[in-house]
Amino acid sequence: MDTSAESCGQGAGPVTVDEGVGIPVPAPGEVWTVGAVVLNERGEAFAQRRSADRRLFPDCWDIVGGHVEPGETLVGALAREVSEETGWRLRRIRRSLGVSTWTGDDDGTVRHEADFLVEVDGDLARPALERGKHSGCGWFGPDALERLKENRAPGEFLVHDLIARALDTARTPDNACAPDSDTGR
Numbered sequence: 001m002d003t004s005a006e007s008c009g010q011g012a013g014p015v016t017v018d019e020g021v022g023i024p025v026p027a028p029g030e031v032w033t034v035g036a037v038v039l040n041e042r043g044e045a046f047a048q049r050r051s052a053d054r055r056l057f058p059d060c061w062d063i064v065g066g067h068v069e070p071g072e073t074l075v076g077a078l079a080r081e082v083s084e085e086t087g088w089r090l091r092r093i094r095r096s097l098g099v100s101t102w103t104g105d106d107d108g109t110v111r112h113e114a115d116f117l118v119e120v121d122g123d124l125a126r127p128a129l130e131r132g133k134h135s136g137c138g139w140f141g142p143d144a145l146e147r148l149k150e151n152r153a154p155g156e157f158l159v160h161d162l163i164a165r166a167l168d169t170a171r172t173p174d175n176a177c178a179p180d181s182d183t184g185r
Contacts, residue, residue, distance in 0.1 A: 015075055016092045023074050024099060024114050034078045035065035035115040036090070037097060037166040040124050044139035045163045047148060048085065048127075051135045056104050059135075061148045061159050063115070074114055087128030088120035097166055100158065117166050142167055 017023065026032045038046040045063075052059040064085045068077040079090040097115040104111060127137055140148060140163055148160040 013089065015079055015090050017075065018092065018094050021093055021096050021116070023093075024112070026068065026074070026112070031109055031111045032068040032074065032077075033065060033111050033113045034068060034074050034081060035063045035097075035113060035162070036078055036082055036118045036120075037063055037115065037163060038082075038086075038088070038118060038120055038124070039166070039170055040139055042139070042141065043167065043170060044141040044144075045166055046086075046124075046127070046137065047140055047159065047163065048129060048134040048137040051133055054133065058151075060151045063159060063162065065113075065115070067111075078116065078118070082118070082120060085127075085130045085134070086120070086122070087126075088122030088124070090118055091121050092119040093117075094119060095169060097162060097169065102158065115162055117169060 024032075040046070047061045047063055050057055050060050050062050064082055065078070066081045066085070068074060069080075072080070075093065078093070082088055082090045094117045097117055099112060099114050101110060101112050103109065129137060138144075138147075142164075145160055145164055145167075148163060149157055152160075
């Protein structure tokens with residue numbers, strides 16, 4: 001494990017990034033998002049349902065994450081989003097789950113997304129969902145993955161595919177990394 005850590009502001013403390021985990025650096029003018037797949041002690045992945053009135057991907061399942069703000073690093077954005085959306089604290093980035101490029105159904109903006117398998121501190125049984133943005137949450141093992149396709153058109157299964165990859169990846173040695181992908185959300 002890499003002993004280096006990045007402080008992420010908001011009193012979050014340092015985040016350990018495992019050796020071999022590549023953290024992209026956005027080019028000027030690029031729009032980036034980050035995503036975190038959190039696993040519980042049973043090896044299930046956390047997902048939350050976006051509220052039906054959300055402009056982007058309404059009433060769909062999603063992982064924890066969001067947009068990278070100007071001047072923010074991807075690790076800083078990931079820590080902020082984990083805290084805002086769940087109340088948990090990002091502790092460790094175990095591996096990259098890939099980088100994808102997608103176009104939002106809100107305004108057609110092309111976004112780059114870096115997703116990671118992470119570990120957090122906090123009560124996993126009681127996430128503090130961001131009020132007004134999420135209508136529910138759940139833990140998804142291999143037998144429950146089909147639910148992640150709800151309210152998505154065929155071929156728009158990024159969250160399903162990402163969580164399936166995270167569940168598979170979690171069962172392999174920590175030094176293995178997932179290849180980058182280019183997929184639509």
